[in-house]
Amino acid sequence: MGQISQKLTEQLCGPQSADQRHLETLLQVSRAIGSIHDTDLLMHTIMDQVTAAFCADRSTMFIHQPDSRELYSNVAQGVEEYGHEIRIPDRHGIAGDVFHSHEPVCVADTLEDNRFARAVASNTGYVPRSMLVVPVLHRTGRGLGVLQVMDKRVGYFDELALELLEAIAVQVAIALENAQLYEAQQRQFDSFVFAFSAALDARDPLTAVHSINVANYAMGIAFELGQGPAEIEWQRIAGLLHDVGKIGTPEMVLSKPGRLSDGEFAVMKEHASHSATILSRIEFTEQFKGMAETAAAHHERLDGSGYPLGLKADQINLRARILAVADVFDALTQDRHYRAGMSLEQAFGILDEQAPHALDANCIAALKRFMAFN
Amino acid sequence: MGQISQKLTEQLCGPQSADQRHLETLLQVSRAIGSIHDTDLLMHTIMDQVTAAFCADRSTMFIHQPDSRELYSNVAQGVEEYGHEIRIPDRHGIAGDVFHSHEPVCVADTLEDNRFARAVASNTGYVPRSMLVVPVLHRTGRGLGVLQVMDKRVGYFDELALELLEAIAVQVAIALENAQLYEAQQRQFDSFVFAFSAALDARDPLTAVHSINVANYAMGIAFELGQGPAEIEWQRIAGLLHDVGKIGTPEMVLSKPGRLSDGEFAVMKEHASHSATILSRIEFTEQFKGMAETAAAHHERLDGSGYPLGLKADQINLRARILAVADVFDALTQDRHYRAGMSLEQAFGILDEQAPHALDANCIAALKRFMAFN
Numbered sequence: 001m002g003q004i005s006q007k008l009t010e011q012l013c014g015p016q017s018a019d020q021r022h023l024e025t026l027l028q029v030s031r032a033i034g035s036i037h038d039t040d041l042l043m044h045t046i047m048d049q050v051t052a053a054f055c056a057d058r059s060t061m062f063i064h065q066p067d068s069r070e071l072y073s074n075v076a077q078g079v080e081e082y083g084h085e086i087r088i089p090d091r092h093g094i095a096g097d098v099f100h101s102h103e104p105v106c107v108a109d110t111l112e113d114n115r116f117a118r119a120v121a122s123n124t125g126y127v128p129r130s131m132l133v134v135p136v137l138h139r140t141g142r143g144l145g146v147l148q149v150m151d152k153r154v155g156y157f158d159e160l161a162l163e164l165l166e167a168i169a170v171q172v173a174i175a176l177e178n179a180q181l182y183e184a185q186q187r188q189f190d191s192f193v194f195a196f197s198a199a200l201d202a203r204d205p206l207t208a209v210h211s212i213n214v215a216n217y218a219m220g221i222a223f224e225l226g227q228g229p230a231e232i233e234w235q236r237i238a239g240l241l242h243d244v245g246k247i248g249t250p251e252m253v254l255s256k257p258g259r260l261s262d263g264e265f266a267v268m269k270e271h272a273s274h275s276a277t278i279l280s281r282i283e284f285t286e287q288f289k290g291m292a293e294t295a296a297a298h299h300e301r302l303d304g305s306g307y308p309l310g311l312k313a314d315q316i317n318l319r320a321r322i323l324a325v326a327d328v329f330d331a332l333t334q335d336r337h338y339r340a341g342m343s344l345e346q347a348f349g350i351l352d353e354q355a356p357h358a359l360d361a362n363c364i365a366a367l368k369r370f371m372a373f374n
Numbered sequence: 375m376g377q378i379s380q381k382l383t384e385q386l387c388g389p390q391s392a393d394q395r396h397l398e399t400l401l402q403v404s405r406a407i408g409s410i411h412d413t414d415l416l417m418h419t420i421m422d423q424v425t426a427a428f429c430a431d432r433s434t435m436f437i438h439q440p441d442s443r444e445l446y447s448n449v450a451q452g453v454e455e456y457g458h459e460i461r462i463p464d465r466h467g468i469a470g471d472v473f474h475s476h477e478p479v480c481v482a483d484t485l486e487d488n489r490f491a492r493a494v495a496s497n498t499g500y501v502p503r504s505m506l507v508v509p510v511l512h513r514t515g516r517g518l519g520v521l522q523v524m525d526k527r528v529g530y531f532d533e534l535a536l537e538l539l540e541a542i543a544v545q546v547a548i549a550l551e552n553a554q555l556y557e558a559q560q561r562q563f564d565s566f567v568f569a570f571s572a573a574l575d576a577r578d579p580l581t582a583v584h585s586i587n588v589a590n591y592a593m594g595i596a597f598e599l600g601q602g603p604a605e606i607e608w609q610r611i612a613g614l615l616h617d618v619g620k621i622g623t624p625e626m627v628l629s630k631p632g633r634l635s636d637g638e639f640a641v642m643k644e645h646a647s648h649s650a651t652i653l654s655r656i657e658f659t660e661q662f663k664g665m666a667e668t669a670a671a672h673h674e675r676l677d678g679s680g681y682p683l684g685l686k687a688d689q690i691n692l693r694a695r696i697l698a699v700a701d702v703f704d705a706l707t708q709d710r711h712y713r714a715g716m717s718l719e720q721a722f723g724i725l726d727e728q729a730p731h732a733l734d735a736n737c738i739a740a741l742k743r744f745m746a747f748n
Contacts, residue, residue: 034548174408187657195655281569283561
């Protein structure tokens with residue numbers, strides 16, 4: 001239980017007027033869950049908040065999964081030792097009954113309630129005696145899930161508590177709907193990036209997985225450098241998009257069987273600034289700010305020998321350095337029209353020759369760790 | 375004022391306990407605003423709900439705009455006749471004071487409050503006497519805006535009412551943050567679609583605006599056919615994406631100066647099924663479901679003479695029929711490598727020859743109306 005929840009418990013289990021407490025509880029829960037857009041984290045936070053608010057032993061947030069007709073919870077508080085999720089048929093037990101009837105219930109003693117699912121309880125190793133169970137309903141009336149709170153530590157659950165849980169369920173429904181909408185939008189953007197970079201790569205069969213590879217190597221380097229999830233995700237998207245400028249490169253240059261002439265190489269090099277131009281037209285969310293500048297800088301080199309701008313040393317940020325190493329490494333290890341792909345030894349040999357004057361030595365070391373290359 | 379608000383007014387201005395009323399009001403407002411992801415609509419709904427909940431004359435939801443340092447409201451209720459928005463410097467008046475101090479205030483008489491912005495009031499033609507004004511704060515403490523309610527119809531605003539408005543402001547902040555996040559994601563997706571379709575079109579200078587044109591014509595046809603905003607937006611995205619399969623078409627076919635050989639035409643025709651393949655990999659949100667199938671069907675013809683599947687009549691839905699007419703019309707009116715662009719007369723002449731056996735006559739008629747062609 002987090003610090004906030006501890007504080008909430010003290011505040012809410014103290015001697016205050018019930019109504020006053022209700023309003024404060026509702027606000028506290030709203031604040032805690034209103035801005036979470038990850039369904040898993042949302043479930044955890046709801047359970048944490050509700051357990052604290054009701055001075056209860058534990059609580060379970062079930063989300064309905066229409067495909068499997070199950071009520072699913074990613075964790076039942078306090079039963080982590082018995083596994084991290086619960087799945088019950090959506091017509092099973094008291095939760096299933098509440099899910100279908102849409103009627104909240106206050107159960108004083110589960111042992112005297114025929115609907116109680118003893119099998120589930122014995123699986124989780126926790127048998128609640130008293131429970132409040134309320135449906136979580138979409139504003140259209142469709143059931144989204146069930147919220148239940150179990151075993152009040154002091155006193156008994158009453159009708160007033162049931163009303164509060166119903167009020168909280170309204171907030172939960174809103175938060176859940178927002179999280180699901182957000183996740184759907186994330187998937188849309190993500191699959192779009194993926195589908196387009198794959199379609200672009202597919203113009204040349206020999207580079208068909210180049211962007212995916214660069215994304216994976218860049219993520220690996222970032223991970224080995226100790227970067228957090230947001231930064232690793234940034235590298236993934238940058239890896240997928242770094243070569244989008246090649247959309248404008250003619251196939252006769254892109255897929256030429258043999259080394260490029262100076263003129264052809266000049267055309268090829270334009271893809272980096274084209275990437276910058278195309279990406280600069282995308283209004284990236286906060287999460288992906290800086291994508292255009294950095295993705296376009298994957299051919300810059302620390303000694304200024306790169307392109308398109310000939311940036312040097314500190315002018316090239318870590319993100320672009322990671323991308324550069326990932327890009328060169330994939331280019332070396334994959335087959336090309338003019339040569340076969342190299343072994344790891346050969347490829348890392350060439351990368352080492354490029355460090356530290358052209359490529360970042362720390363990024364190369366990180367890639368070696370990621371590839372378990374010694 | 376909507377039906378819900380009317381009901382809310384009756385319910386909340388009746389003789390109930392204040393605490394009970396507070397909880398119910400808060401839930402009602404939460405439900406009403408929690409799932410709105412359009413900032414403009416959100417502001418309207420907040421004002422509507424708050425006015426009803428407080429039995430007030432009107433209320434204003436101000437959103438802070440950091441760039442211009444203004445507090446902005448898209449409408450002050452009841453003052454529509456004086457214009458549809460209010461902008462005040464963010465240090466101006468009581469609202470500005472509350473925005474910066476983060477301190478809610480209950481003003482019994484504006485005429486005795488030095489901070490009161492008389493100029494704004496006289497501009498809007500409405501001079502409130504009593505006001506409740508509370509800050510709307512992001513969970514990080516940053517100010518997002520100000521919520522104010524004016525002139526209670528029965529009785530006076532008291533501290534309890536101020537507390538309720540503060541509680542509502544918590545819900546407003548959450549809803550606002552969600553709406554802004556949603557809009558940012560929409561912009562990201564939208565600009566991505568736009569940037570990529572433009573980059574694809576740019577492979578051939580003669581088709582550089584083809585996807586944008588098709589999007590516009592398709593929107594125009596949908597509009598003239600009486601479709602709603604969601605359907606028109608669907609056509610826009612479909613127009614921008616219908617030719618994405620051309621990413622795999624070689625330039626020597628794409629930009630051939632002269633008519634294509636049978637073999638080349640066969641290669642060209644593959645773009646439609648490529649579009650389907652690429653788009654089928656995108657997990658579109660509910661809003662854009664069916665994009666892959668329909669976008670790929672823009673070369674199908676009602677008599678079965680089209681491609682890639684040779685669909686007939688009812689097998690081709692209205693969305694694909696709209697797209698087909700928009701696509702042919704732009705192809706005819708733009709310059710091609712083998713001929714100059716046609717006049718509207720010539721183009722509509724050819725479209726008419728294709729109706730109703732190949733192209734949908736209603737869609738052609740709608741396009742004529744949209745282009746004001748008689």
